[in-house]
Amino acid sequence: MGVGKVYFVGAGPGDPGLLTLKARRAIEKADVIIYDRLINPILLQLSKPDCKLMYVGKNPDVKYMKQEIINAIINQEVIKGQQIVRLKGGDPAIFGRLTEEIESLADTDYEVIPGITSATAAAVYSGFPLTDREYSPHVTFATGHLQKDSVREIDFQALAKGGTLALYMGMKELSNIVRVLIDQNGESLPIAVIGHASYGYQKTVISDLCHIERAVAEEEVSHPAMIIVGDVVRCRKSDSWFERKLNFGRKILIVSETEVAIDDVLELFDDGGYYYLIDQLTDTAHCAKYDDVHRDVLKSVVFDEISGTESAKALLKKQFTIE
Numbered sequence: 322m323g324v325g326k327v328y329f330v331g332a333g334p335g336d337p338g339l340l341t342l343k344a345r346r347a348i349e350k351a352d353v354i355i356y357d358r359l360i361n362p363i364l365l366q367l368s369k370p371d372c373k374l375m376y377v378g379k380n381p382d383v384k385y386m387k388q389e390i391i392n393a394i395i396n397q398e399v400i401k402g403q404q405i406v407r408l409k410g411g412d413p414a415i416f417g418r419l420t421e422e423i424e425s426l427a428d429t430d431y432e433v434i435p436g437i438t439s440a441t442a443a444a445v446y447s448g449f450p451l452t453d454r455e456y457s458p459h460v461t462f463a464t465g466h467l468q469k470d471s472v473r474e475i476d477f478q479a480l481a482k483g484g485t486l487a488l489y490m491g492m493k494e495l496s497n498i499v500r501v502l503i504d505q506n507g508e509s510l511p512i513a514v515i516g517h518a519s520y521g522y523q524k525t526v527i528s529d530l531c532h533i534e535r536a537v538a539e540e541e542v543s544h545p546a547m548i549i550v551g552d553v554v555r556c557r558k559s560d561s562w563f564e565r566k567l568n569f570g571r572k573i574l575i576v577s578e579t580e581v582a583i584d585d586v587l588e589l590f591d592d593g594g595y596y597y598l599i600d601q602l603t604d605t606a607h608c609a610k611y612d613d614v615h616r617d618v619l620k621s622v623v624f625d626e627i628s629g630t631e632s633a634k635a636l637l638k639k640q641f642t643i644e
Contacts, residue, residue, distance in 0.1 A: 324429055325352070325403040327395060329419060331412040331436020332360040335520035336446075337587050339437045340364060347434060352403035355395060359410025359439075359545055361520075362614050363597055366583050370606075376613065388418060392425035399429050410545075412438040416464050416489050438462075440487035443518035443547035447525040448561030449554055457485040457553035465491020465498055465548060485551035492544040495534060502550065503530050511554035516542035521595030522572060525564070527557060566593025572622055576629035576637045578602050597622065602636040616641065 328347045333339040348354065348367045356365065358378030365374055375398075377391045399405050413419045415438045423431060440462060444451045451460045465488040491498055495514075502510060508531035516524040528536045530550075563569065570593075575586060577600040586598045597618050601607040619641055627634055 325399040325401065325405060327399055327405045327407060327426060327429060327431040328434060329407045329413045329422065329431065330409065330434045331414075331417075331438075332356075332364055332408050332410055333437040334411060334439045334442035334518050335361050335523070336442070336590055337361050337364055338590055339442065339519065341434065341436065344434050344436060347406050348408070350404060351406040353398045354406045354408050355391070355398070356408040357410060360408055362618055363583075363586065364408070365611070365614055366598060370610070372610075374610065374614065376617075388421060392422055395422060396425060396427065396429070399426070409436070410439070412436045415440075415462060439489065439518055439545075439547055440549070443515040444487075444513075444549055444553075446519045446523060446561060446563040447513060447515050447557060448559070448564070449513070449556035451485050451487060451549070451553065453553050453556055456555060457483060457551050459483075460485040460487060462487050462489070464489050465494045483552065485549065485553045488548040488550070490544070491548045492542075492546050495537065495548065498548065499530050499534060506530070510550060511552060513549045513554045513557070514542055514546055515549070516544075516546040518545075518547055519563070521569060521590070521593055523563070525557075525561070527554060563593060566591075568592040568594030571595070571626070572624045573597075574599065574624040574627045576600070576602065576627060576633040578630070578633045578636060595622070597624075599637060602633060602640065608640065 330344045330347050332344065345367060348364065349369060351368060351372050353373045353375060354365060354368055355375045355377055375394065377386045377394065395405060395407060407422060409417045412435050413433060414435060419433065440451060452458060461484055463486065488498065509529050512528060512530055512533045514526045514533060514537050524540055524542045526533070526536045526540050526542055572595045575581065575596060575598045579601065581598055581600040583598065586596055589596045599615050
């Protein structure tokens, strides 16, 4: 058996319609998909029936798996001669630890398929750009998931020069970030915090540095969230084009005893809602493949509606012990 190949694939942000065509082809052909927490889980349903799904996610508070172990898993799978997709949220080349995983490969062929990064989606889905001729001529990407006092290492001076600062993974350090920004730029600088960017339940909080922490607490915004700072935030005048869509804010679970065309479900996202599919409830092998994925979704999302036949709903409740 020959050595396989690894595709490092950017899944983009929450809206599955933002997945690139090349990324989709890689997912559909993969023998193994090693995925993290920040992908939209419905994308996994693009995989072929015998594809193995392996979750290696982690969040800022709890590390489910160390990076060294993730590297080892990638290498263990690829030596079996399989096509591996390492599926990452957003763009794997932006704070995705891409270099570490590539350098762990031993004489293994690989490709990198970029994705739309969360900063871009968070801004435009909230009604403002990252750069603007009047407000901001440049943008700085930085991570707010920092150790000790290293939050001060971020190039906050870019803001003083009229730029935009886009902070990834910064919710845990929001208080420290705000404090340093106030010290250097004053209290009135505009700031946006966007939770679950481009998902149908996206939350956008706009304020100034002085009041943003209270506003975020009131709206109960948590990670994953983007923090975007700078005058460009003033371009948002009201609810965004995305937030005005017909089904924005609605979360709908679709259930079926038989197969549902995944493309039909993905098209539904265009109306602004959040959708998830649990189908083929009478197919034991299919259900086993997605069991962990389905359970994670049902645990983390409170759906407003379950769409399907009564018999399918009954099977769902029996299989997942839903009240």
